[in-house]
Amino acid sequence: MPLRLYDTLTRSTQHVHPMDSDTVRFYCCGPTVYGPAHIGNFRTFVMQDVFRRVVEADGTITRHVRNLTDVDDKTIRESQKASLTLESFTSEWTHKYHQDCQALNLLTPHVEPSAVAHIPEQVAMIEQLLASDHAYITKDGSVYFRIDSFAEYGKLSRLKEREITTTQVERQQSDEYERESAADFVLWKARRPEDGYNYWESPWGQGRPGWHLECSAMAIKHLGESFDLHSGGVDLIFPHHENEIAQSEATTNKPFVRHWFHIAHLMVDGEKMSKSLGNLYTLADIRSQGFTAEELRYVLLSANYRQVLNFTWDSLTAAKKALSRLRDFKQKLGNSPATNSHDFSVFHPVLVALQTDLNTADALGRLFKIIKTVQSDLAQEKLTPDQIHAARIGFANVMKAFGFSLTDNQNNDAPIYIKQLAETRWQAKQNKDWEQSDALRKELSTAGWTVKDTADSYTIIRL
Known part of the structure; x- marks a missing residue:
């Protein structure tokens, strides 16, 4: 059966299937490459990876786009602190991010666009919004989206117009430029002295794009004006994804995204992650304590994606034991031959749990229950060679769906x-x-x- 997944827009569980009857096209908000990604970031990326694997489990084709934010306030500020060009600085952190993704066995997206490489598309989008009076230029040369021009603003976050206050906007947007309304958001930021050489030319003057605009332009470029699914952490629902909807649909006059998939926060020992608390852990921190990337992956997908995950060091120890059990079972069962089969055999109930709103916790519970039964049958020689062969393939497909390699690294x-x-x-x-x-x-x-x-x-x- 196709995956059923909770949709943030409709607040209901919906089937995920390609609107073009061919390929599930989806966009994931990627990292801002100004430092190492932390385990909270990777909870989102791991769950998005499991989503793709589960969609592909029955042979469905996907087109996965995950962007790199390589120009914004943070990347400019930190590159200047490091006395590096923006390109050199962000390239170093992009390389580190890719290394972490590989260690965590994340599937490589089919397209990984960068914001800097898509400035022309962003300028063109702003020109369309200005022409349709959805945007306006301020005296300093910045461009803002006029929220009053988009009647459905707030439909994703259910934010009523009266709730959009100056205080909320200032809390969500670090840059303050002159604008008509406190709720309007920036599409293009006019060049400022502190930006240094980090600016681009546009018909309305030198500057750089706003963060929200970057994702819309890249998504439309690589997935079309309407596509199947958009994903990110719950913290992106407002204002980022709300703003993406407004500027995209105002530009195209078409529905932007059919399905919105958001992943809940991660906490550490019951507390919010923060630099001040010293619990903003990275993969390097996990490894320094003797744990593996695969053990971290296990922890990050062990709980329901819609619930806050409380990370503890004990959870990594438990993950180590669980993965050891999986490796032992794989050894007893024997390796499966290379195959393109999508058959899950006796492990089919695990796939059903994954297809039921990506219930990874239930899926893991079912997995170990089935393993116990199969091990007992193996010990009592109850299984025929064909049944053992089918179980091998089924187990291999389950491990592929979870993204566990079970290699001794x-x-x-x-x-x-x-x-x-x-x-x-x-x-x-x-x-x-x-x-x-x-x-x-x-x-x-x-x-x-x-x-x-x-x-x-x-x-x-x-x-």
């Missing part, structure tokens, strides 16, 4: 000091210094690690 995820100890022990062994080799092995064991030697190398394994 302990060497990559071990802390640096553990890697150094292991390498020193290996060299001691090569030098036949058995006393030092044994002492270092004990030191590794005390730290929770061991090594498995082969003829010409070794593997670091967490105990």
